[in-house]
Amino acid sequence: MKTIHALAAGALLAAAVGQAHAAEIEVLHWWTSGGEAKAANMLKQKLEAKGHTWKDFAVAGGGGDSAMTVLKSRAISGNPPAVAQIKGPLIQEWGDMGFLGNIDKIAKEENWDSFLTPQLAAYNKVDGHYAAVPVNIHRINWLWANPDVLEKAGIDDVPKTWDEFFADAKKIREAGFIPLAHGGQPWQDATVFEVVMMGIGGGDFYRKAFVELDPEALTSDTMIESLKTFKKLRSTMDDNIAGRDWNIATSMVINGKAAMQIMGDWAKGEFTAxxxxxxxxxLCEAAPMTEHMFSYNVDSFAMFKIDDEGKQQAQQDLASLILSKDFQTTFNKAKGSIPVRLDVPLDSFDKCAKASRKAFDAASEGNGLVPSLAHGMAVSASVQGAVFDVITNFFNDPEMSAETAAKRLASAVRAAS
Structure with missing residues (x-):
């Protein structure tokens, strides 16, 4: 009898301790499309299985601009969420302002440095300490295609060069379809432009222009050629692109209204859904002329500084869940990306994911691995915004020349740096 009472008391004590560390944490993110929402819900369920409560704070907008605006407002008012989806150099900016916490404890316990590349790990550290946890690796320079539409237009394979692309676009238009699905939002315009530029210029040029922000590169003949090719793509789109969300453009490919889309591999989540x-x-192929390139975007969750021990434990538990092999597999299958853990096998992943990992490895060994400016991995938010403004204005102004746009790009970057 005493043993039963002792066991019961022990169980109650364990439950009490568990409840003491259980907490509600608010999580800000912008995963609101079908495939993304499914992926986010997986994480929510995993966290709540540990006894915590996930208070969802979803802000629509594929590029995360709206979410960052809301986050700034909350932080300035002294009420930031416990966790927020933040990427690239912006993590360091928030850390330098003193907003982020330290999750070295769980990182050391689980030896994150053993399975994250130093390059990707660095994005998630502030002054050498982990303040955020990376979730996945997205490849930006994908061309998605509907094989039925291509076949009806008499096209055997996706285009490998821009000359082939424009020739195919003419056939697709004549067959009654939209050649390229696109959403007229600044981040989407910049996504397409950087993909064009990396194909025409290559890795070294891309880094000079969009990482080092070299004035000569920004006004070079290579930049002008990239801008001209980008502007020409406008003729392969429909007239209703203004304000269209990226997933709506993806659905045009899925439903057979459009033949192709240039978009990161979160688009695959829509096809999967x-x-x-x-x-x-x-079909998933590298965008024209970018076969040896890999423009990456790494989603991360930054942990904001909080005093509550229960919420701190919830942050640690969330970080641990995100980097578990099981979650890395199930989440990335739903999201369309590949695991940020390089020790997770891709045997059960689809053809596109396996191609992405192969391209990542090859680009890492060569000079083709580059951070996406359009997706917050290359430069500060102010420089990114300046580039967005120039690129989207150029794309929508029939009168602006590529030469003028290149000069404005260099000036805007200089002013924002």
Whole structure:
């Protein structure tokens, strides 16, 4: 009898201790499309299985601009969420302002440095200490295609060069389809432009222009050629692109209204959510001239500084869940990305994911691995905003020349740096 009472008392004590550390944490993110929301819900369920409560703070907007505006407002008022989706150099900016906490404890316990590349780990550290946890690796320079539409237009394979692309676009238009699905938002315009530029200029040029912000590169003949090619793409789109969300553009490819889309591999999450099979119902290939390039975007969750021990424990538990092999597998399958843990096997992943990992490894060994400016991995938010303004204004102004745009780009970057 005493043993039963002792066991019962022990169970109550364990439950009390568990409840003491259980907490509600607010999580800000911008994963609101079908595939993204499914992926986010997986993380929520995993966290709540540990006894914590996930208070969802979703802010629509594929590039995260709206979410960052809301986050700034909350932080300035002294009420930031416990966790927020933040990327690239912006993590360091928040850390330098003193907003972020320290999650070295869980990072050391689980030896994160053994399975994260130094380059990707560095984004998530502030003064050498982990303040954020990376979730995945997205490849930006993908061309998604509907094989049925291509076949109806008499096209055997996706284009490998821009000359091939424009020739195919003419056939697609004549067959009654939209060649390129696109959403007219600044971040989407910048996404397409950087993909064009990296193909035409290569890795070294991309880094000079969009990482080092070299004035000569920004006004060079290579930049002007990239701008001209980018502007020409406008003729391959429909007239209703203004304000269109990226996932709506993806649905145009899925539904057979459009042939292709240039977008990061979160687009694959939409194809997956629609029940389609990679390599059969849709095609994924490197965008023209970028076969040896890998423009990356790494989603991360930054942990904001909080005093509550329960919430601190919830942050640690969330970080641990995110980098568990099981979650890295299930989440990235839903999200369309590949695991940030390089020791997670991709045997059960689809054709596109396997191609992405192969491209990541090859680009890492060569000079083709570059951080995406359009997706917050290359420069500060102020420089990124300046580039967005020039690129989207150029794209939507038929009268602006590529030469003028290049000069404005260099001036805008100089002013924002």
């Amino acid at each position: 629609a029940g389609l099979t990679a390599g059969e119902d849709y």
